[in-house]
Amino acid sequence: MKTLGDAWAWLGDPAHWAGDDGVWHRLTQHLVLTVVCLLISCLIALPVALVLGHLGRGGALAVNISNVGRAVPTFAVLVLLLLTPIGTWGDGPTVVALVLFAVPPLLTNAYVGMRGVDRSIVRAARGMGMTGRQMLWKVELPLALPLVLSGVRIAAVQLVATATIAALAGGGGLGRIITAGFNLASTPQVVAGAVLVAGFALIVEGIFEAAERLAPGWTRGTRRRAG
Numbered sequence: 001m002k003t004l005g006d007a008w009a010w011l012g013d014p015a016h017w018a019g020d021d022g023v024w025h026r027l028t029q030h031l032v033l034t035v036v037c038l039l040i041s042c043l044i045a046l047p048v049a050l051v052l053g054h055l056g057r058g059g060a061l062a063v064n065i066s067n068v069g070r071a072v073p074t075f076a077v078l079v080l081l082l083l084t085p086i087g088t089w090g091d092g093p094t095v096v097a098l099v100l101f102a103v104p105p106l107l108t109n110a111y112v113g114m115r116g117v118d119r120s121i122v123r124a125a126r127g128m129g130m131t132g133r134q135m136l137w138k139v140e141l142p143l144a145l146p147l148v149l150s151g152v153r154i155a156a157v158q159l160v161a162t163a164t165i166a167a168l169a170g171g172g173g174l175g176r177i178i179t180a181g182f183n184l185a186s187t188p189q190v191v192a193g194a195v196l197v198a199g200f201a202l203i204v205e206g207i208f209e210a211a212e213r214l215a216p217g218w219t220r221g222t223r224r225r226a227g
Contacts, residue, residue, distance in 0.1 A: 006188035007195060016192075021176070023196065029172030030200065033091070034159045037098040041155060044099065045106035046148070053114020053144070054136045063111055066104045074101045074162055078169060094166045101162055102155040109151025113144030146212070153208035160201040174200065 010016060017023045045066070052059035074097050081093035117140045125139045141148075164175030174197050181189030 003187055003191055007191035010186075010188045010192045011195070021180070023174075023177070026172060026174050026176055027196070027200065029166075030160070030163055030174045030197075033094070033098070033163050033166055033171070033173055034156065034204075037095055037102060037159050037163070038152070038156050040095070041099050041102035041106055041159075042152065045103045046110050049107045049110030050114060050136065050141065050144075053111045054132065054140055056115065059111045059115065063104075063108050066107045074098065075165055075168070077101075078165055082169060091166065091169075091171050094163075094169050094171050097165070098159055098163060102159050105154040105158070106151045109154070110144065110148045113147030113151075114140055116147065117143045149208070149212055153205065153212075156208060157201050157205050160204050161197060164197055 011023075015022075019025065048062060049059070052062055077100060078093055078097040081087060081096055086092050086096060121139060121143070122135060125135045130138070163173050164178060166173045167175030167179045174193055177193035177196065178190050181187070181191075181193055
């Protein structure tokens with residue numbers, strides 16, 4: 001309990017929130033890194049998943065290959081990347097490692113969502129003369145959207161929690177608070193940094209949950225049916 005109290009006292013000290021090493025600056029770095037990695041991951045995974053889910057071909061293989069990345073620790077990937085020419089690209093190794101980590105849930109959820117669309121609805125749309133592109137954007141994607149958004153939410157929360165590894169490669173983010181605590185042998189600072197990361201992840205989770213609740217009624221209804 002004393003450690004928690006000391007951690008709370010550390011967080012309550014205004015001096016720890018200001019400056020380049022302060023909480024606000026590290027939080028901003030953490031947010032930027034998370035958003036950049038999430039956007040890159042979405043640009044890579046979602047088009048592949050949507051197209052393969054629409055075609056119904058090769059998706060299972062792509063999902064299985066992407067899920068191999070879940071078995072490899074992100075830290076190990078980061079260390080290996082630091083030993084390659086990519087290691088000279090500043091935050092490049094961290095971004096690559098985090099993108100590889102975020103792709104599997106995005107790809108899996110989007111593909112499963114597309115393949116989970118009622119085939120009778122798809123056949124009806126085809127019978128109405130819709131083209132493949134029209135069926136993808138007007139029928140399949142809207143019905144698969146709850147699972148797609150779920151994959152984005154999972155990836156975002158995982159990125160927030162894992163982006164702390166940036167500090168190990170000399171990058172910024174909330175991980176720097178934790179590593180600085182270890183260097184100073186300050187347990188309260190380490191605990192405070194962990195609390196900040198956990199709180200940030202919970203906030204991101206809450207934002208996505210609120211976004212899904214505020215989505216159009218058909219999206220919420222589809223989500224309930226999918227659950």
